[in-house]
Amino acid sequence: MxxxxxxxxxxxxxxxxxxxxxxxxxxxxxxxxxxxxxxxxxxxxxxxxxxxxxxxxxxxxxxxxxxxxxxxxxRANTERPVGLRPHIERAFEATHVAIDFAGFSGETLYNAIQETLDKVRIGRLTPESIRIRILISDMNAPMAIPCRAEDRADDPRVRARSARITNRSIHAIVDAVQELADLDLVKVATTEVRVHGAAPLFKLFVINDEEAFFGFYPVVEHTVSVDGQPLAIYDAMGKDAVLFPFTPSDDDASHDGLYVQQAGAWFNSMWTTIAREYTS
Structure with a gap:
């Protein structure tokens, strides 16, 4: 040119x-x-x-x-979750992959990671180890959201619906990662999942301790089917969460590096204190 x-x-x-x-x-x-x-x-x-x-x-x-x-x-400017895919795929070019996710259901994580895991399966990406940690809200306990819109009250049926969505995503991630270990495609491949009692207000990804993505869950009213009947609820909408990237660089004068460090510290503090083992 x-x-x-x-x-x-x-x-x-x-x-x-x-x-x-x-x-x-x-x-x-x-x-x-x-x-x-x-x-x-x-x-x-x-x-x-x-x-x-x-x-x-x-x-x-x-x-x-x-x-x-x-x-x-x-640089990843303000973007929706689909923008995670190139970052996650690049993370899998490293010898050791570590992804920490904190949020609601894990659905966004599964959608962002499944194509990359497929590339490991066919040999296009060859990390030696994969470690994924997932920190999610415990839908077995009452919390502020999700709840009935009519009176803002807790409804076990609504939480059970959210739990089903969570279980589906979590099991898909666990099974896909475990398959890589079972096929000896990765020397070590683990997925750990823990829950806590706080309401799901935001999602956080920390990738290889090098990048972080953060987004607030908008709380919206929408109608879902509960026991075959429509019910208006207030819910955290993960698909509408805009992710803000924090990507340190060699010459970056911003606070991105400090944010990534503190995001990892926050995750570890939750993981080692109030979080407990996830059981579906």
Whole structure:
């Protein structure tokens, strides 16, 4: 790609503009790795320092992040849960994979991870170990949500419905991960699940102790079927939760690194204190 000699912008500005357009239009998706500096040097026929200057511009705009030894990646701006997939898949390129999830049912985690586990199954990803920890609300105990909308009262039938949704997602994750160990595709593959008595107000993912994603559950009223009859309830809607990414980089002046550290510390504090073993 030749630069325009009549463009009043510097070569690095032109290159930054071209890459910015490709990011904004989705050619490079959130979490996707950009071409290497060598590839960009060849593509634009410029010196490496020019490429570095262009990348610094995009980094200052918080469009990309650079990780030592890994490369340059498109920053995950505010995005919905589907944006987790490239981050989780990249995490499985590591030798040892660790994912901590705290939230409601685990449904988002299962949807984000199933394609990656399939790639491990067919040998496209080859981690040596996988450790997944899941921390969820205990639907056997009354809590603020879910509840009947009419009087905001606890209803065991409503909690039982939520428990069925949770059980389905949790068992799917546990079985899929265990299968990798049973087939000797991964040396060590474990899924641990614990519950606690707090209402589900947010979801949190901590991936390989390097990235974190956080989103609030909107509480909405909707009608569900309970014992064959429609019932209006207030519920936490995980599919409507917008995830905020925290992705530290080598040159990142933000507090992303501190957030990831504190998110992991919070998870461990819950896990080792008030959380107890999950039983379906």
């Amino acid at each position: 030749a630069l325009d000699p009549d463009d009043p912008r510097t070569p690095s500005q032109q290159i930054a503009a071209a890459l910015r357009a490709e990011i904004k239009t989705g050619k490079f998706a959130p979490g996707e790795k950009l071409p290497s500096q060598n590839d960009l040097v060849e593509r634009f026929s410029v010196a490496r320092e020019t490429i570095k200057a262009a990348l610094r511009r995009l980094q200052d705009e918080r469009l990309i992040v650079t990780r030592q030894g890994s490369g340059t990646f498109v």
